[in-house]
Amino acid sequence: MFGGRRKQRDDxxxxSFRECVDCGADVYVLAEDCKDCGTALELRAS
Known part of the structure; x- marks a missing residue:
């Protein structure tokens, strides 16, 4: 019925996440520190 239309993945x-430089955990981009290891993170502007 929809002829092969695929929903595009929303990235x-x-x-919204980035990788902790120390432990590799996924961390929210606005977080001040890693939820897993506690490493302080720098906010990055792009």
């Missing part, structure tokens, strides 16, 4: 969720 907003993927862009």
């Amino acid at each position: 907003l969720f993927d862009r």
Whole structure:
């Protein structure tokens, strides 16, 4: 019925996280420190 139309993946969720430089855990981009290891994180502007 929809002829092969695929829903495009929203990468907003993927862009909302970054990798901790110390332990590699996914951390919210606005977080001040890693939830897993406690490493202080720098905010990055892009």
